Amino acid sequence: MIFSLFERKKANSALVTRQYEAITESARQPVFYRDMNVPDTVMGRFEMITLHMVLYFRHSRDAGPTARLVAQEIIEAFFEDIDHSMRELGIGDAGVPKRMKKIGRMFYGRADSYEAALAADDREALAAALARNIHPATPPPTAPSMQALAEHAFRVDRALANVAQAEYEGGTVHFPPAPVLTEER
Template sequence: MFRKLFSRKSDSDAVHDLYVCIITQAREKYFYQELSVPDSLDGRFDMITLHMFLILRRLRAENNITAEFSQKLFDLMFTDMDLSLREMGVGDVGVGKRVKAMVQGFYGRISAYEEALTQQLGTQEVASLETALDRNLYGTVDVEDATLCKMKEYVLKQDLILAQQDISVIMSGTVKFSL
């Protein structure tokens, strides 16, 4: 009993806690009510993907100490997706296909976001990020330019905020986002 009270968090506890932070931020009503993200299964997946991308991007900046942790976080996300599909009644045969499609969608989205954020050509970066968000996050709805601009600013702000957070704190399962 005392060992549990005074012991350091295990790696799996920290991964779980960080994942909960990501999910909590992705579920903020602000995104669905103010930034027109579709409040649907796809919209929620896209918000989780966006926040997971931002965290994985931050972790990758110090990959020499974060690679294993990042992999565990990724694995937890898709274990959670698998369980969520099963809870929604998707049969065993269908779950594997749906999770595979989700993984492919995840990789496509993070690739587009990464490319957009790493471009070095001034205003082209802004246009590229807006294009990536429009195509991926808002792909099923029409979004006003002003709303798309607000989402772009949110992503850029989170990227900066995460870059300023100590990697050991993030790997302890604590991260701070902003709205």
């Protein structure tokens, strides 16, 4: 039984890697950091990857058991990536588990609030949740606007709702690009 789990994970490795790379590539679009008030920092990038993963998982869970398995493996790859990054930043073995627990709570808390706003078709609630998470030190109403990012998230959500089950199962889901809001220099 345990060996079949490892064989399945090994077989899914290429498609999980491909899909995780598509998620992170979409989250790294310069427009978020240049035009949509997301700080180009480690935490800003974490926030964008989290948002894109929530959008992906929202629809992959309805794409069948194979897609759900791939999605679970993508979550595992995400947390392995964070663990590796912490160690590269010099956080010792004793400090990583505590920080990983905190990161896990952050991720799932954001997933719950973003999912609720998306399910309710509430752009204001999503913009408020994004502002609270992306700019935690700046309370409303002085926090930078997250309206453009919320609008983009709803566009992506609609696009991912129309992706075929086979694309979720095959790790070939692509995200629509974010709109350019200012002229690039």
